[in-house]
Amino acid sequence: MKKKRQHPFFRYLIFAVEILLLWLLQSTPKLMPSVLGATPFLLLAAALSFSVNVDAVPAVVLGAVCGVPADISAFGTVGFFSVATVLVCYAQATVVGTYFNRNALTCSVFSAGSAAAVLFVYWLLFRVFAGYPECGLLLWTHYLPRALYTAVCFLPLYFFNRWIVKHL
Numbered sequence: 001m002k003k004k005r006q007h008p009f010f011r012y013l014i015f016a017v018e019i020l021l022l023w024l025l026q027s028t029p030k031l032m033p034s035v036l037g038a039t040p041f042l043l044l045a046a047a048l049s050f051s052v053n054v055d056a057v058p059a060v061v062l063g064a065v066c067g068v069p070a071d072i073s074a075f076g077t078v079g080f081f082s083v084a085t086v087l088v089c090y091a092q093a094t095v096v097g098t099y100f101n102r103n104a105l106t107c108s109v110f111s112a113g114s115a116a117a118v119l120f121v122y123w124l125l126f127r128v129f130a131g132y133p134e135c136g137l138l139l140w141t142h143y144l145p146r147a148l149y150t151a152v153c154f155l156p157l158y159f160f161n162r163w164i165v166k167h168l
Contacts (some may be wrong), residue, residue, distance in 0.1 A: 011168040015050065015062060015161070019064060023044050023069040038146035040153040042068045044118060048111040049157040052096050053165045063089030080122060086116045107158055112151035114160035119147045 011081045025031060032039045037163045047066035051059035066081035077152060081125040092114055123143045 009168050010130075011164055012058075014164055014168070016065070018157075019043065019046060019062075019066055023073070027073045036141070036145035038142055038149055040149040041070070041115065042150075042153060044068070044081075044115055045111070045150050045154040045157050046161075047085045048114055048154055049090050049107075049161045051093040052111065052158065053101060053161045054118075054161040055091065055097065056090055056093040059089040059093035060086050063087075072159060079121060080125070084121065085119045086125070088118055093108075097107050104155065104158060108151065108155060110152070111154045111158075114144070115150040115154070116144070116147040119143045119150075 022045075024037070026042040032042075042063075047063045049128040050062040054062070063085040064082055067085035068078055070081040070085070071078045073141065092110060096102060096107060096110055100110070120139075123135070123139050127138055132138065
């Protein structure tokens with residue numbers, strides 16, 4: 001049987017276009033429907049879907065590529081989301097690739113926990129330590145629904161990226 005030739009250039013080109021489109025979707029106001037007052041963090045969902053479908057080094061690079069536009073959209077500078085997505089993508093690619101089978105259920109559960117962890121640390125650093133009033137209410141009404149919505153958006157991205165990795 002003839003070995004299928006892999007085309008990593010086209011794979012990463014598709015990933016780059018996907019990141020650009022998701023950034024546009026995430027950054028455009030009123031384009032994504034709001035559930036419980038929260039919109040999904042599509043770039044984090046994309047970074048997590050990349051990290052379960054590729055090895056650790058490409059996961060780190062793709063995590064950084066997803067984190068930079070997220071930071072630019074949120075703060076105007078590069079910072080928290082770049083570092084957080086790199087760390088989470090490395091951890092997820094290493095743990096899922098080493099200890100678990102890469103199936104939809106395992107990757108979804110791990111990605112939901114990773115999304116919740118990133119948004120919880122963001123809430124802790126930029127809301128609680130900054131002294132915002134009623135931080136607990138903000139966690140329950142904004143950040144936890146956003147983490148759940150991000151976890152739901154992970155699944156279609158997971159299957160799309162899994163198909164790309166298998167066929168290109």
